[in-house]
Amino acid sequence: MRRFLFAAFALLAAGPALAQGTKTLTIGMAAADVSQLDPFRATSTQDKPVVSWIFNGLVRFKPGSTSLETLEPDLAESWTRSEDGRTWTFALRKGVTFHGGYGEMTADDVVFSLKRAADPKTSSFSTDYAAFETIEAVDPYTVRITLKHPVPSLLGLVANYHGGNVLSRKAVEALGNDFRLKPIGTGPFAFAEYKPNESVRLMANPDYFRGKPKLGGILYRLIPADAARDLAFTSGELDVVYGRQDQRWAERFGREPDVSVDIVRPAELALLHLNISHKPLDDVRVRRAIAHAISQAQIVQFKGASVTEPAVSIIPKGYLGTDDKAPLPPYDPAKAKALLAEAGHPNGITITAVQTSLPTMLTAMQIVQGQLKKAGIELKLDVVDHQTFHAQIRKDLSDAVYYAAARFPVADTYLTQFFDSASTVGTPTAVTNFSHCNAADAEIRKARTEPDPETQKTLWKAAQTKIIEQVCAVPLSEGLQVWAHKKTVDYGYDFKGAIHLGPVITEATDKK
Secondary structure, X not given: OHHHHHHHHHHHHHOHHHHOOOOEEEEEEOOOOOOOOOXXXXXXXXXXXXXHHHOOEOEEOOOOOOOHHHOEEOOEEEEEEOOOOOEEEEEEOOOOEOHHHOOXXXXXXXXXXXXXXXXXXXXXXXXXXXXXXXXXXXXXXXXXXXXXXXXXXXXXXXXXXXXXXXXXXXXXXXXXXXXXHOOOOOOOEEEEEEEOOOEEEEEEOOOOOOOOOOOOEEEEEEOOOHHHHHHHHHOOOOOEEEOOOOHHHHHHHHOOOOEEEEEEEEEEEEEEEEOXXXXXXXXXXXXHHHHHOOOHHHHHHHHOOOOEEOOOOOOOOOOEXXXXXXXOOOOOHHHHHHHHHHOXXXXXXXXXXXXXXXXXXXXXXXXXXXXXXXXXXXXXXXXXXXXHXXXXXXXXXXXXXXXXXXXXXXXXXXXXXXXXXXXXXXXXXXXXXXXXXXXXXXXXXXXXXXXXXHHHHHHHHHHHHHHHHOOOEEEEEEEEEEEEEEOOEEOXXXXXXXXXXXXXXXXXXXXX
């Protein structure tokens, strides 16, 4: 019966309702396909915006903001915290319903969702929830979370981001593996149709608890080629488009009278992760040579200062705990050559990297490739589509991995996912530690349970110093998000930030 309800819901969404003149917002994304729409596994840039339109958390980032200070109620109406910071109790909204006839959202769904988010078998963000001791339904509309120790910015872990999204237990159990591309949430828009390598279609949720959306639906088109995507936007086929992290692109479309260009935070920090388990990268002198051969200034100059900024550490700037004065190796090609010779490679080395064909990332890696060549380091690129790239870099196939990411803005999240040895790819608890780094495990883990905020920051700073000294990764640049929309589109809020890597489409979003 549940499968029948879902199928009927999907047919309705893809059919006459949207064809009879209701407003559809058409968005173009720079990707060949989505990876998946299960929010606990949606780590790719193209997946995250769609997830944000479908799901809610107990609290939410205010639309247009990435600030932890402006988190506001979402599926929870209110919450309380014990004096020791270890027990949090959330009072849920009543009458919130899931898409597709899956019934009312209750505490059971919240408990199920958070436990699923904490399980490495079902979540890419499980380590974020390691401090959750118990999650229980006090009654159908009350959830209590007990922590092993206080967690910095706990509300961010139950926000509408990554593992904080609330799923329908019934839907997950009924759909099984199909849930990854047929998601069920409570948000303003519901999944309707997925066409591989083409598009995702959503329909408005008329029963959304904040009110019926002004739009009838969203068509999310997957257009990997820059020229094709730009043409679709200029010709009027797209209302909103994912731009290029390129100043010339921003300036070009900024001159169009009917277009608004949005350059927003959070920036995605691009790191070149060096696999210390692969020779010759197991020698720290070789890794330091690579670091000295790379010029952040050249990368920023090539991409443009309005859309790109120099990195300050191996954690993005602006995060709680980022060391803005971290000891990054300076650009020094001569020193790079000397270090290679000292390590026994006077004639240089060759390293390989699986690389996405996503234009913004490929261009950046080609700049790095040219810089390394001047120091006698040959970087061979195996260019594949973005979905294949994400699959292969998790199989330990590369000597070096170029990865650009924004995360929940607390140092612990970035350090845990990219530099804690427990997150090493190829292990049972794998996340995105591509380098096999273990240089700062002690500091990272101790900081998680440190009750004093200043001591915690000291530990995070020490962790950054150790990781930089061991050159687990080389910071390349921070790329701001670049989007553009036709002036006929009204987001319904001031678009200054996009924690979900794209504009949040809400019930207030409209199209004239």
